[in-house]
Amino acid sequence: MSGNGKKYNTEFRADAVRLVVEEGRFVNSVSNDLGINEQTLKNWFRLLVFSSTKFWSKC
Numbered sequence: 001m002s003g004n005g006k007k008y009n010t011e012f013r014a015d016a017v018r019l020v021v022e023e024g025r026f027v028n029s030v031s032n033d034l035g036i037n038e039q040t041l042k043n044w045f046r047l048l049v050f051s052s053t054k055f056w057s058k059c
Contacts, residue, residue: 008036013044020045 008016019030020041027045031038 016041017044017048021048 016030016034016036019025020027027041028038031041034041
């Protein structure tokens with residue numbers, strides 16, 4: 001089953017992940033405050049971690 005297809009810009013995604021990473025907030029709290037699905041935020045977080053790991057492994 002597919003989601004509602006809502007699109008979020010890169011800045012919104014980065015800000016949401018930043019709230020979890022830099023401010024130490026819980027994923028469920030941030031997702032509720034921003035009105036997004038908790039799993040969506042978890043996916044964005046995983047993408048960030050994966051892309052960062054991929055970047056650093058090349059250095």
